[in-house]
Amino acid sequence: MAPVPSHSAHPDDAPESYVGLDAEDAGRLARSRGWTTVRSLPPGSIITxxxxxxxxxFEVENGRVRRCWHG
Structure with a gap:
């Protein structure tokens, strides 16, 4: 019997590809690539x-993605 394919917890996407993009454009692009939740944060935000x-x-400063990570 063939193995059951497993679905990745997140899209096969490079977070660093969003750095430097306009935050709104980056959010639309991320959703189109399969991310279910996109969170924009100002630098130095306190997060869980x-x-x-x-x-x-996304860490966003002056409307641009400055840093990006998944999870």
Whole structure:
């Protein structure tokens, strides 16, 4: 019997590809690539450390993505 394919917890996507993009454009692009949750945060934000599969985080400054990570 063939193995059952497993669905990745998040899209096969490089978070660094969003750095430098306009935040709104980056959010639309991320959703089109399969991210279920996209979170934009200002630099230095206090955030929870829980990991959420399918979430992409943007650190946004002056309307541009400065840093990006998943979870």
């Amino acid at each position: 450390m829980e990991y959420l599969a399918g979430r992409l985080n």
